[in-house]
Amino acid sequence: MPRTILDGGEDFNGDISRTGSHHQTDDHGYKVRFPPAKGLFTELAEGVKENFFPDDPLREYKDQPRSKKLWFGLVHLFPVLDWARSYTFGMFKGDFIAGLTIASLCIPQDIGYAQLAFLPAHVGLYSSFVPPLIYAAMGTSRDIAIGPAAVLSLLLGTLLQEEINPVKNPHEYSRLAFTATFFAGITQAMLGFFRLGFIIEFLSHAAIVGFMAGAAITIGLQQLKGFLGIAKFTKQSDIISVMESVWGNIQHGCNWQTILIGASFLAFLLTTKYIAKKNKKLFWVSAIAPLISVIVSTFCVFITRADKQGVAIVKDIKQGINLPSFHLIYWSGPYLAKGFRIGVVAGMVGLTEAIAIGRTFAAMKDYQIDGNKEMLALGTMNIVGSMTSCYVGTGSMSRSAVNYMAGCKTAVSNVVMAIVVMLTLLLITPLFKYTPNAILASIIINAVVSLVDYEAAYLIWKVDKMDFMALLGAFFGVVFASVEYGLLIAVAISLGKILLQVTRPRTALLGNLPRTTIYTNVEQYPEASKVPGVMIVRVDSAIYFTNSNYVKERILRWLRDEEEQQQEQKLSKTEFLIVELSRKETMDLLGD
Structure with missing residues (x-):
């Protein structure tokens, strides 16, 4: 058995599965400093601080008078108090233009997304009035546009209609929607307050790409009802049920005027x-296209009275701003638990989507968003929203992209959008009476096309086949089962990958690059040559009880393979085994 050298210093003869003894000096005679002894509660407190408060949020409060601490607390809760002091008229011009632009996009989208969630059209508009105002005061992203989103609307509609029929019991259905929104906000706010945002990191990027693509396909299929003018449509969201419903209705004929409009x-x-x-530079063309489509199609239906010929229309949208809905939330009874379950799922999905969007645009403008403040802001806006007749809101990718391209400077663009939506609710909602459902279906299909990120999927395929399998699992789970099952599959695959990486760390054989002192992976660098009589192994993660046995078995297998090759080719035997652990800062008792 070759001599084993660990970390370039300590060595021993014998089986590598033997755990090494602790030494107080290395080969150069330097003393190894052991951590000072600490009490149990001290060690626990330091662990909590390191893991949950790495940014030391209370540092600025130290040695400050009470009035200053109060001000810092208010600024921490309402970041608007900080950046508003340096707000200028030039910044307002950018925010004003951006706000008007995203308002023209959000109004038709909100009506369509409300239908996707099986809620009245005015509830969709309500959800782009109050929540954006709350977020503007508490959020840290300058670019995110708040309101209903396609995936979240589909998820909410799918889960809610499993409990209550939205056609037979619309009032109870709306109550359950507000209850779910309340608990979605509670979930998000609690995650932010207790700084547990790392939980959403368990959903891998590949799983999110697959989930979003599957949701986009499902949403598109759901819109075939309005697009083709189908009266009776399946309540299921899987592709097989939807296609059976479409085929069954097509055989009995479709409304050609509706298809033409769509x-x-x-x-x-x-x-x-x-x-x-x-x-x-022509981003505004795409931004105002939905509103133009609504105006033109509504006018055409009105003057031709196509609704008399079978073209389904929106009909009446309730005029006026948000009504209080605190009394409509289920505070007891069987629907309380159901609302809680749906709200937790919706809250987690909304949080994942919003923070991903916020980080994307923050990176483009080279600034940072505070994840915990974002969770508090999103949670608070949904809690308040549930009490003002809104359903779960989050960041919208399409609107946020338009907001960014329109030149927004701060979250004031959300305020401008909210004011435009408020004026719409107060003044012009009756004008949407003759808006055909087919145009809303077209707007939603157009919006969800961008959720299918085939470029990211191809990159994941090229880089990591295991990640690509996670992507496919989430995608097919949504398309062939349901949004809920697809989400569960995405989470399960993400957790499975984490466990696999922890229990099966990557290991590599190292070789020397010619004319250098660099040792690197021989599989990645074919020019790298192994050192005769020496095997150098690198372990690419910390070694714990969960993976220590695997690392030992993997190294032993390499040694056996090396010995067989040496016997066949009559090469010199391996005399030394070097386990390269210079990157490892942590190792438990079994890993040592």
């Missing part, structure tokens, strides 16, 4: 999206 305006919307993608 197809023509979908072609228009996709064309404007293509133009905006090719020329970034």
Whole structure:
């Protein structure tokens, strides 16, 4: 058995599975400093501080008078108090233009997303009035646009209709939606307050890409009801049930006027999206296209009275701003637990989507968002929203992209958008009476096309096949089962990958690059040559009880393979085994 050298210093003869003894000096005679003895509670407190408060949020409060501490507390809770002091008219011009632009996009989208969640159209508009105002005061992202989102609307609608029929019991259905929104906000706020945001990191990027793509396909299929003018449609969201429903209705005929409206305006919307993608300066073309489509299609239906010929329309949208809904939330009874379950799921998905969007645009503008403050802001806005007739809101990718391209400077763009939505609710909602459902279906299909990120999927395939399997699992789970099962599969695969990486760390054989003192992976660098009589192994993670046995077995297998090759080719035997552990800062008792 070769001599084993650990970490370039300590060595011993014998089986590598033997744990090494602790030494107080290395080969050069330097003393190894052991950590000072600490009490149990001291060690626990330091562990909590290191893991949950790495940014030391209370540092600025030290040695400050009480009035200053109160001000810092208010600024921490309401970041607007900090950046508002340096706000200028030039910044307002950018925010004003951006706010008007995203308002023109959000109004038709909100009506469509409300239908996707099986809620009245005015509830969708309500959800772009109050929540953005709360977020503008408490959020840390300058670019995110708040309101209903496609994936979250689909998820909420799917879960809610499993409990209550939205057609037969619309009032109870709305109550359960507000209850779920309340608990979604509580979940998000608690995660932020207790600084548990790392929980959402368990959903890998690959799983999110697959989940979003599957949700986009599912949302698109759900819109075939309005797009084709189908009266009776399945309540299931899986592709098989939807296609069976579509095929069964097509055999009995579809409304050709509805199909004409949907197809023509979908072609228009996709064309404007293509133009905006090719020329970034023309982003506004794609942004205002949905509102133009609604105006033109509504006018055409009104003057031709196509609704008399079978074209389904929105009909009446309740006029006026948000009504209080605190008394509508289920505070007891069987629907309390159901609302809690749905709210936790919706809150986690909304949180994941919003923070991912916020980080994306923050990286583009080179600033940082505070994840815990974001959770508090999102949670508070959904709690308040549930009491003002809103359903779960989050960051919208399409609107946030338009907000960014329109030149927003701060969250004031959300305030401008909210004011425009408020004026719409007060003044012009009756004008949407003749808006055809087909145009709303076209707008939603156009919006979810961008959720299918095929470029990211291809990159994941090239880089990591295991990640790609996670992507496929989440995608097929959503498409062939349901959004809920797809989400569970995505979480399960992500956790499984984490466990696999912890229990099966990457190991590599190292060789020397010619004419250098660099040792690197021989599989990645074919020019690297092994040192005769020496095997150098690198372990790419910390060694714990969960993976120590695997590392030993992997090294022993390499040694056996090396010995067989040496016997066949009559090469010199391996005399030394070097386990390269210079990157490892932690190791438990069994890993030592």
